[in-house]
Amino acid sequence: MARRRLERFWRALIGAASVWALALPATAQAPTVAGLQTLFLLSDARSRSIGPENLTGQPGMGARTELKDGSAKYAAKDLGRGWKVNPYIVIPAGTTFTLGDARGSGVINHIWMTLGGAADYRSAILRIYWDDEATPSVETPAGDFFAAGWGRGAEPVINSQVVAVNPGSGFNSFWQMPFRKRARLTLENRSSKSLTIYYQIDYSQTAVPANAGYFHAQFRTGKADAATGAYTLLDGVRGQGQYVGTYLRHRALSPGWWGEGEVKFYLDGDRDFPTLAGTGEEDYFLGSYSYIKHDPKGPYVETSYSSAYAGFLATQPRNVDADYFKPDGDRRYGEYRWHILDPVRFQHELKVTIQNLGWKGVTAGRILGDGTYLPLHDDLSSVAYWYQAEPHAPFPKLPDDAALTELTKPGTP
Template sequence: MKRIAAVLAGLMMMSSPPTQATPFGGIGGSLGDLMRLSDARTRSISPENRTGEKGRGGMTPLAEGSAREAARELGLGWKVNPYVMIEPGETVVLGTIDGPGVIQHIWMTVTGDWRQSILRMRWDGEDAPSVEVPVGDFFAQGWGRYAHIDSLPVSVNPGSGFNSFWPMPFRERAELTLTNTAPERIQVYYQIDYALTAVPGDAAYFHAQFRRVNPLPYKEVFTIVDGIRGRGHYVGTYLAHGANSPGWWGEGEVKFYIDGDDAFPTIAGTGEEDYFLGSYAYLSRHPDGENRATDYTTLYAGYHQIEDPDSDVDQRRFGQYRWHIPDPIRFERDLKVTIQSLGWRGDGPYLPLQDDLAAVAYWYQAEPHRPFPPLPDREDLLIDWTAPLNHLGKLGEIRLEHPPGDRYGTDPRALLDGETGSGDPGDGRWLGVEGDDLVAVVDLQATRAVQEIAVRFLERRDQRILHPAAVDILVSADGKAYESVALAGEPEAGRIRTFRATLPHREIRYVKIAARNAGDHAAQPAWLLADEILIR
């Protein structure tokens, strides 16, 4: 009995409230915290209140408002200045906040190319930004097209409502800017919601960094983030994966190198789709009985974007995210995160891929942090949906055995520029030779794994433009000894025909296309017009 009484007394002491409750600073957003009172002061910055000051919202004079024409009959206070315009090359300060405090929510919608608008955040007067990411990628919209996300820290809603709920503490000052690197001006609506309150001593600072490589060099891994120094924890990954070759692309492992790991990491995953909490190529059975990749968006992980064109040449594009909120990756000194780009060879072994990979890494750490690597040049950030053809030949050099004629395009690079032509031979995307065979040699500049080669030809008999009488596709490792590769069946009928060869993932450097002119070379010479040599 005495033992039972002692246990009950102990339980009562453990469950009793402390004699002096710790004041609640308003930081945190759990459902259980909503009942607690706090001395935190709520503020918000938007174009209608650029400073966030109390009682200063909606005061923009009509003559100065961005929407003054729409509000001209209603006047002051009637949605006079709901957005800002950012000119090409201009950086606009979205907000500066004197601390201490925490940013709790950011909403914005941005026009234009989201890859060319760069979001930066700085804490406590630092020179190097702690966040430097294209705005679309920051909100897991790296392909520049809307994709719904319903997750805990990031929500993206129709038609392009970007929301971040990552808590972002600061002690002295916060500054958020947006830079327009595009040649056209953009329109930005936004709101930054924050609390002015004491920040706990153990609160780390929010960071996000962007990287892109296209294509990934053969047999190299993609670095999601490196150079993190200090103490902190990794909380998320967004990956925009563009498949530059046919077939499955998601076998690569994600690896975390923690606190001095060298050749081998502490954490090694089992595959790309596994890391993003899916499995088996994201396949599920659909109502028609077919197994197909299925998108999903959940609190902590998603395969939320599938841009899988119904085409034999366009790049397939995917978006995936993984938030380490219940399971942050903690580090004391340093952190590096990588992912392999890996598929399957037709005969079973793994195939190192040369894909288009762009990622955002999200983490918290104690300041100071190391400056980030420079962002890619503007040209290397661009996402082109008008000509999304992406292949290994774009990295190569080309030589023609016979010079092109003057009537159509004359630059041999037209055969490797990723631009496909229409049925109009004068659209600027076709290259032609008259009366001769078209013989082109492509040097890929390095040994690469190739599984498909294709070339497209146009026919317009009314203009003496004929399909080739025959096409031979040859490959070589050294540029001297060439081997002919069998065509994969007959080319499809139509004005534009694609001649295609598939390989068992050969490691080659040189590709030769030999197309025989079908015209009478003497009496009635014909044109041969090609628009692209596709090498994947």
């Protein structure tokens, strides 16, 4: 009787997800993934951290850089070893630096970085390789990975469960990333200028369940297909897994509202028609009615927001009445959607698309034009996030550095 009362208490306090752990013997209480529901459980996992002050992550190896070898040797010259001697790494132009190479089984719990120097964020390509794979499971410009695709000076503030972007370009990922043999992270500087990076990779050395999928993130950029009107967020995924997130960088080039397109998930053999179809772009990103807030004494204004699972990030919030009808367009937005509580599960195949759709006959004062749809040709870039069993299919080739960085410059046609 007392045990049943105790179990009811824990269910009410922390949810059923943690109750099963209380029934395990102490030696088995080693949660692979950290979280509020398991935070109080003791574990045999070991905490490790890789960064400039401990490039191997090994025990007792932090802050040991000799003064003569440190990146901040001048700043630390009066204090010496152990006083923030090597807090950052400089990556020369055209080179790739190994951020971390962890061996054994474990889970990356958190990645923090901030990028300095003159190089564009899109010149910094983040790649992550699991175990001994030859092709990366994560390949994306660093800024876009953290839902900040508009470059220096246009970093949004993001307060979400798995991505946080804080003032001063503090990029954080809390995606949980299990590995069984090895985790190798690299950053390529594709620019002609040096790149400075401060970073930290926090991970746990622990056993990984047999049914744990590997984390993936894939970057794409382009326009909607002329024939179908759809932009492909992800395609060619084979194997079992779950889709867990989307970042979309949307550059609207036409007057009027630009977000009527539906997001569609083609699962496990779907061809002409999807299993999951939404009702509009802003609806998928958990907004509504064009993200507009109306002031009865003023104009309609786009309203940015950042929440645990979704956000709309206008680089320059627009007065809809004044700016939506300019012929030159060039309105710049970011949107994110994390499927943390509603992952899209697939058994052997996945494709994800979004239509690029607006309205015909848009004129000043008529944001919806004549009430009929118009396929658009806006500039779109995206990162798709998912877990799956390996191996994964090859990723599309990234555009060259000039093409990628050109899209972040003001006034780019």
